Amino acid sequence: MERTIEHFRRACQSLAGGVTSSTRVNKALGHPLYFDRGDGCRVWDLDGTEYLDLCCSHGATLLGHGERRVRRAVEAAIERGAPCSYENEQHAELAELLCETVPCLERVRFTGSGTEATLHCLRLARAFTGRSKILKFEGNFHGYHDQVMYAIGTPADQLGPETQPTRFPGSTGMPPVLGELLVIVPYNRPDLLEAAFRRHGHELAAVIGEPVYYNAGCILPTPDFLDALRRLTREHGVLLIFDEVLSAFRMAPGGAQQYLGVTPDLCTLGKAVGGGYPLSVFGGGKDIMDRLMPTGDCQHSGTYNGHPTAVAAALAAVRAYREPGFYEHIHAVAQKLYDGLNGLFQQHRVAAQVQGLGARFGIYFGLVEAPRNYRDAVLHQREQMLRFIKAAINHGVYFHDYGGAACHHGFCAAMTLADADEALRRLDRAIGAMQRE
Ligand SMILES: Cc1ncc(COP(=O)(O)O)c(C=O)c1O
Known part of the structure; x- marks a missing residue:
């Protein structure tokens, strides 16, 4: 070396x-x-x-x-000059393909990374519900923005009681006030989830979770945990977000939601969706996604959103996953x-x-x-x-x-x-x- x-x-x-x-x-x-x-x-x-x-x-x-097909698609996009920050015909083609493939998707938006996808998804959930708090599972990872980098990598001796896990900051430099907007619950504990909803259900905008908890290796959700998750979010008007940045396309074309047979309200896709090029996606029901500007009042924009090379790569990749x-x-x-x-x-x-x-x-x-x-x-x-x-x-x-x-x-x-x-x-x-x- x-x-x-x-x-x-x-x-x-x-x-x-x-x-x-x-x-x-x-x-x-x-x-x-x-x-x-x-x-x-x-x-x-x-x-x-x-x-x-x-x-x-x-x-x-x-x-x-x-991969040959992805490379050809990217080369073709570069041949066209890859004008970015504009729309071309492939954005809607990819959107259609994703809506056909992933159960919860009726409308999508493209961003550059998994971190951006969860950030925008949570903003949208807050805009849609008019509530601020987010329930997140202890240890689940949702990217590097300040709102979600709590209770990740908590040392074993600082976990706190399981009824009230520590909001351990995953980095310095994060304002503690953001941690106060989080309700933390251990994964696969329907009893503790139920208790958290009794206390906080009325003030939660969303529950965000990894539908297969790959960020701790590979931990599957138990059926009773999944049932409680879907039932409680519905009962309390809370949006259920599956963060499928890692799980999408991993075991089925429609990701963990297809594999598990549970459809969330919103989801994020990342990593594999771009076939090795920087693309991520968030999306869900039309009624929720219509809250995004210009139809609605919630902002999501970005110079490199849906870069033509990444969109072309994603089209080739998603077609390959569906073969x-x-x-x-x-x-x-x-x-x-x-x-x-x-x-x-x-x-x-x-x-x-x-x-x-x-x-x-x-x-x-x-x-x-x-x-x-x-x-x-x-x-x-x-x-x-x-x-x-x-x-x-x-x-x-x-x-x-x-x-x-x-x-x-x-x-x-x-x-x-x-x-x-x-x-x-x-x-x-x-x-x-x-x-x-
Ligand atoms: C479940 C999950 N969400 C979000 C992210 C963040 O994605 P990115 O690194 O593309 O920002 C990751 C990254 O590993 C992830 O596993």
């Missing part, structure tokens, strides 16, 4: 911390990896070392790096990879378990039972995770490191069953080396 380390030193002279996103420094290595290129399910670093990619741009490149056989392949690779990795941990006597759904999964070290929420997941052994990730990278499998926390990893559709076998062979050697250390 000579060139990588050399480049890190150089980058630190002009980029704060040597990176463009704080989370790109890999704690397991002590520096980021700088990738020279990617092709399908593989990436190469500056030293020319090849890795099977089990991060896949945090889920954005669900089709794989440099017959796409999810059969995803589920077949998922089964091979997750069962195989669980088998390797058992074989090497490592106390770890893999939980996955569709193309993303989590690994939990040292937990006896499957985690149900953040309070369970936070007890996983971070040091073991860091050792595992370092060993995997040294053996040619790239995992992103989230400070050792239980978080999401994943593969892309370009990964074949033979590639998955190759990943398992490399991980077998990596886990062996980790155990011998």
Whole structure:
């Protein structure tokens, strides 16, 4: 990794911390990896070392790096001059396709990132209901704007009582007054949700949640939790927002809402929707979305909203997700990879378990039972995770490191069953080396 380390030193002279996103420094290595290129399910670093990619741009490149159809669509948009900040015919084409594909969508708007999508969705929910408070689940992640970066990454000893979890700020610099607008409830606890609605139901504009809690690895909502969520929001006139920035297209074309059979009032889509290009979406029922200007009074605008290259990429990507056989392949690779990795941990006597759904999964070290929420997941052994990730990278499998926390990893559709076998062979050697250390 000579060139990588050399480049890190150089980058630190002009980029704060040597990176463009704080989370790109890999704690397991002590520096980021700088990738020279990617092709399908593989990436190469500056030293020319090849890795099977089990991060896949945090889920954005669900089709794989440099996917042919996406690349052609982007090239065609560039050929047209890519005039941005204007509409072209592809914006409505993509909107139609999304409304056909994702159950809750009757109208959509495009933005640039998942963070912007949740920001605008929450503003719209406040405009529509005339209320200010938001209920958010402990540990669920909704991006980097100040309103939602509370109760994420809370240290295990600062969680507070489960009836009133701490509004732990995920960063300095956030005004505490915004935290006061949040009601925090542990995930998968219908009893506590019910209690929170009894107290706050009348003042809530929205409940925002991850319909599959991938930001703690992969935790599925229980049926009674989902039932309570849909019933209570309806009873109290509160909008239900599924943040599908990560879960969209992951296990079904219509995302987690299709998979779970629960239709929210609004949802956000991000990452995979742009096929590796910066596009995100928020949308929902016509009556709610009509509150946006110019039909309504709620503002959502932006110079780069719906950039023509990203819209063209998204059209190609969403068409690919809708092709017959796409999810059969995803589920077949998922089964091979997750069962195989669980088998390797058992074989090497490592106390770890893999939980996955569709193309993303989590690994939990040292937990006896499957985690149900953040309070369970936070007890996983971070040091073991860091050792595992370092060993995997040294053996040619790239995992992103989230400070050792239980978080999401994943593969892309370009990964074949033979590639998955190759990943398992490399991980077998990596886990062996980790155990011998
Ligand atoms: C569920 C969820 N919402 C929002 C975001 C923020 O998206 P972005 O990083 O594109 O701003 C993320 C990012 O990981 C996410 O997982």
